[in-house]
Every structure is written in structure tokens, then in C-alpha cells.
Amino acid sequence: MDRTQQLVQHFLSHRNVTVELIGKIEEENYNYKPTPTSMSTQELATHILTSFYQFASLAKKGEAKPLETNETNLAKLADIYTEATQKLLEDMHDEDFDRVVEAMGAQMPAGQLLQIAMDHEINHKGNLFVYVRELGHTDLPMFVKRG
Numbered sequence: 829m830d831r832t833q834q835l836v837q838h839f840l841s842h843r844n845v846t847v848e849l850i851g852k853i854e855e856e857n858y859n860y861k862p863t864p865t866s867m868s869t870q871e872l873a874t875h876i877l878t879s880f881y882q883f884a885s886l887a888k889k890g891e892a893k894p895l896e897t898n899e900t901n902l903a904k905l906a907d908i909y910t911e912a913t914q915k916l917l918e919d920m921h922d923e924d925f926d927r928v929v930e931a932m933g934a935q936m937p938a939g940q941l942l943q944i945a946m947d948h949e950i951n952h953k954g955n956l957f958v959y960v961r962e963l964g965h966t967d968l969p970m971f972v973k974r975g
Contacts, residue, residue, distance in 0.1 A: 832917065832918065832920045832921070835920065835942060836914060838946065839880075839914065839917055841973055842949055842950055842953060842972055843880075843913070845953060845970070845972060846906070846949065846956065847906045847907070847910055848969045849957065849960050850873045850903055850906045850956070851906070852963070852968075853870075853873065853959075853960065855901070857963050858870035860959065860962075860963060862962050869902075869956075869963075872955060873902050873905075874902070876952045876953065877905060877906055877910075879945070880909075880913055880946075880948070881894070881909050881916070882894060883945035884913050884917055886938075887916075887920070887924065887929060887938035887939075887941050888917075888919060888920055888938070889916075895909065924938055925939035926939065929941055
């Protein structure tokens, strides 16, 4: 398995759980916050989805452009962003991973930026587990799903 395939598989092993969690959030709970200073469920889910896409866009294309969509349903938005992010990752070539990009005020290889994106998603997916649990859901997926 090459580097690109490993990255896509790792991304999907976590993203598919994120998508499953997002699917449990009913529209009437989009504004739910576990604490007054927390992001709402809608803000958190959107942040997870858009951030990884923008990191991947920067790694592949050299610019962190968001997708243009008017979709407000979180489950549909998760599908749109997952498909678009997977496509960006699948289009990565070996030389793309080593190309230096400017991100967060630093120069780094695109492969390192993608690892940061993965760590960022994993961190916020943990937050999302708490939100969904607090919304009363008890049938939750495992933290990661392989294959």
C-alpha cells in the first residue's frame, strides 16, 4: 500500500466515525452547547469538516479554499465534505507530501500538515462524542473503524 492509500484509509477510518456521530445530531439540537463557551454542535461539526478539507486543499493545491455550498443539513454536509476531501487526498502523489507549504505561520512539508489535520480531526471527534452522548445517544460507534 502506498503513502496515498495509507493516508486515505487512515482518514476514512476516523472520518466515517465522525460522519456517523454527525448523523445522530437532530436539527433541533444544532445549537446545543455543553457549556456556554463551547461551540454549538453545528459549529463543531462544520469546523471538523471544513478544517480538514482546507488543510488538504493547502497540501495539494497550495491554497486553503473552502468548498462553496449552501447545504445546512449536517449529515449532507458531512457527505459533501468527506467526498471532496477524500478526492483531494486520493490525488496526492509522493512529491506532494514533501512539498513545503506555509501553514499556521510556519513552513512545513505537506505530509506534516496532513498529520496535523488528522490529529485535529481526532481531537474534535472526541469532543463530538461528548456532545452526542449528552444529547442522549447511547448507541455510539467505536472511536475508529478499519476497513
